[in-house]
Amino acid sequence: MKHFFIIAGGKIEDAFAIEVLKGFAEKTVIAADSGMEFLRRNEIVPQVIIGDFDSVSKETLEWFQKKEGIVWHRLNPQKDDTDTEFALRLAISMGAECITVLGGTGSRLDHVLGNIELLGIGLELGVEIELLDANNRIRMTDNGMVLKKEEQFGKYVSLIPYTAQVEHLYLAGFKYPLADYCLKGFCSIGVSNEITEEQAEITFENGILIVIESRDDAAMADES
Structure with a gap:
C-alpha cells in the first residue's frame, strides 16, 4: 500500500510525529506550506513541497532550496482551496492509497473543521485518509x-x-x-x-x- 504523509501547518508534537514517520520505511512525504517548519527543525527532507509559502520563514525556504531532489509546487496566494487540500489531491494524483495528515489539528478550529471536511475526499476517491496528532486519530x-x-x-x-x-x-x-x-x-x-x-x-x-x-x-x- 502506497502510504503518503502530508505535513501541514497545525500543531505538531515533534517527538510523536518523528516516531510515526520512523514506523514507515516506504513512504512519500509532502510538506504543505508551513509544515516545512517542523521538517526543517528535525532535518527531514520531503519528496514534495507545495504551498504559497506565505507563512514560511525566509530561513526555512532557503534551507530547503539548497536540498536536491525535491519537487516544488508553488501555489497562487489568491486561491480557493487550502494548501492541505492541494496536498491531498496531489498525493492522490501520485497514486496514494493511504494518507496520514500530521499538523492537521491545533488551535485554529476553522482549519481543524476544514481538514475534517477533507476526509470526505477519501470517501469519494477510495483513499484512506486520517488526521493524526499525539492525542487523536480522526477518520471518516x-x-x-x-x-x-x-x-x-x-x-x-x-x-x-x-x-x-x-x-x-x-x-x-x-x-x-x-x-x-x-x-x-x-x-x-x-x-x-x-x-x-x-x-x-x-x-x-x-x-x-x-x-x-x-x-x-x-x-x-x-x-x-
Missing part, C-alpha cells in the same frame, strides 16, 4: 469500520454523525453497544465509548460517520 467512514483492541490508538472511541443522521447503527464489542439505532446530529451520545472485546465493529446504513480515537495526555505519557 460511509460503510462501517472494524477496530482491533490491540491496534487501537487510544482508550476512547467517539462517533460523530457527519450527515443529518446515521441509520441502523450497530455497535458490537463496545462498552456501550447500540442496536438498530438512528444516530442524529445535535446530540453527544456517540462520545467517549470504549472497546471491551478483542474486536469492535461499527456497522450502519445510510449516512457518514466521523470516527475519533482519542487518548488523554496522561495515557500518552504512560505509553512512551
Whole structure:
C-alpha cells in the first residue's frame, strides 16, 4: 500500500510525529506550506513541497532550496482551496492509497473543521485518509469500520454523525453497544465509548460517520 504523509501547518508534537514517520520505511512525504517548519527543525527532507509559502520563514525556504531532489509546487496566494487540500489531491494524483495528515489539528478550529471536511475526499476517491496528532486519530467512514483492541490508538472511541443522521447503527464489542439505532446530529451520545472485546465493529446504513480515537495526555505519557 502506497502510504503518503502530508505535513501541514497545525500543531505538531515533534517527538510523536518523528516516531510515526520512523514506523514507515516506504513512504512519500509532502510538506504543505508551513509544515516545512517542523521538517526543517528535525532535518527531514520531503519528496514534495507545495504551498504559497506565505507563512514560511525566509530561513526555512532557503534551507530547503539548497536540498536536491525535491519537487516544488508553488501555489497562487489568491486561491480557493487550502494548501492541505492541494496536498491531498496531489498525493492522490501520485497514486496514494493511504494518507496520514500530521499538523492537521491545533488551535485554529476553522482549519481543524476544514481538514475534517477533507476526509470526505477519501470517501469519494477510495483513499484512506486520517488526521493524526499525539492525542487523536480522526477518520471518516460511509460503510462501517472494524477496530482491533490491540491496534487501537487510544482508550476512547467517539462517533460523530457527519450527515443529518446515521441509520441502523450497530455497535458490537463496545462498552456501550447500540442496536438498530438512528444516530442524529445535535446530540453527544456517540462520545467517549470504549472497546471491551478483542474486536469492535461499527456497522450502519445510510449516512457518514466521523470516527475519533482519542487518548488523554496522561495515557500518552504512560505509553512512551
